[in-house]
Amino acid sequence: MNTLVSIIVPCYNQAHFLEESLTSVLAQTYPHWECIIVNDGSPDNIEVIAKTWTQKDTRFKYIAQSNGGLSHARNTGIKVAVGSLILPLDADDILHEMFLEKLVPELEQNDSLAIVTCYSKFFEEHIKNVVHKLKPRGTTYHALLFENCIVATSLYRKSSWQEVGGYDESMKQGFEDWEFWISLLENGKTYKVVEEFLFFYRKSKKSMLTETLEKHRIANLEYVIHKHKDLYIKHFDNTKAYLFFLVNLYRSNELKAKSTIEFKIAKILSKPLRLLGKFTSNKS
Template sequence: MNDLLSIIVPVYNNAKYLSQTLKSIQAQTYRTFELILVNDGSTDNSLEICRNAAGMDNRIIVIDKKNGGVSSARNRGLKIAKGKYISFVDGDDCIDSDMYRVMIDTLEAESADLVNCCVIKEENYKPISYKKEQSYVSTAPLNCLAKKGHFVDSSLNKVYTREIIGETCFDENISYSEDKLFVTEIFLKAKKVVFLDNIFYHYIQHKDSLSWQDNYDVWYGNFQVCKQIYTHIKSIESMDSEIKRGAFRGYVKSIIALLRYDIKNRDKDRYNSTLDAYKQDIDLFLQITPLPIAKRLEYKTYTISYFIASLVHYYFKRKK
């Protein structure tokens, strides 16, 4: 079927939420899909839920593999996907019933490489009735990587053509912000992208999910990805200078986020190590980037010393 959609769902200990996720996918008004459930070594009864669902719906394919992380699970799904179109859903999120019908209609009407919808973060799934919203077509996708309000960094709120994904896969050596790297690689190849103002994807924020975590590994993972993106984009001689500047801004802000985390958690040694390694990049950022005075002063305090940064961003805030 040349209009087949492959929906890839990595599953890892999602037993509490998986049935609702599957129900929202099976309720799609776009019916021509295969649903690839990749059980990534779950230790609860997620696999049983997947197999039971497959027994009642022949569009569902179940893969059971050893735990290797969300990137390895998505890549496994990509290897067997047969669809002309590809989409990803996490095993504890939900999507509205008209999502794929509207997005694929838009993709085909615009002859685009991918279409992106909006996302809502909520603790409990509340379906949103469909009504036509505004759309924006871009023939310069890289200029849209920083587009506000559309969760561009996420791989989940999109429908891609199989052709634009090609051999691109998720980096299995990265544990956090892997979506951002994958999406950037796709946008580097894309010629046309459509952004819908419709909210179709519901990012359910369970308290045991990564979205609630605030730890160094998360922020360091984001830094690694931003640095990798900047290094790649900077190396492309033909790349537009504004896109290079945007990648540089994202990279430096990821460094500042590391410094901010270490101030918050009173880790002086790690703070100083990070500042020693990347102070020149922050200084260059402050020299060439237009910023409001308050924001410039905020960033500048991180480059002076651990003592000054602590005074401004820790002790003064505690007294308020």
């Protein structure tokens, strides 16, 4: 099997991780790939690093553009990709050496599959420091309606990307991969999970995912539901149940936070009274 895979690596402020990521690409036991490094207007020295890799191996290619966001960077790379299969890879993440060897045949042998993914390990600083393990389940869009369980680094066909119009470039606050998966699957296609840990996701305190979950989760959810409203109307009861679950969850968290703040304020305000009581007691 010699199907060409185009690995798309968008880069912004991640030059210090890029070497490790590209090393994992070069180590692939499946040799039929090209790797397109997209500099998304990054202010660091990504260009210097990227060009050393294009000189090291001609399968590495480099594109520079002004900053347009992650979706735009991915779309830019995919537009010039020669491969019939696409694999997005963030510049700070790492592939197991057998990632392509294990996933490519799954997609090639089953036309009903739109996506092939795998188990993932989330790590901090180095891949042996695993802090979380992700084991996606399901096979259809139903498993993705309200929570995304598929990592962005999953394999799909370039023709599928063309059919849905690529990644939504208006989604600049994250979850663009989640919306993309729903687009690929909503017309009846399925996905498959290879039950092996073949991908390593770098977890950092100030990652885009962390910020998205903290600040943009509800806005992104609203956007996705509106964009695919026919799908969510079709599953109205589940949609309603999930939205009310979120309302109750946020209300509960808000009450807990308020209670904690009020307790702290009361404790601070009562401190002078406690000190005064102690002082008068000592005096007497």
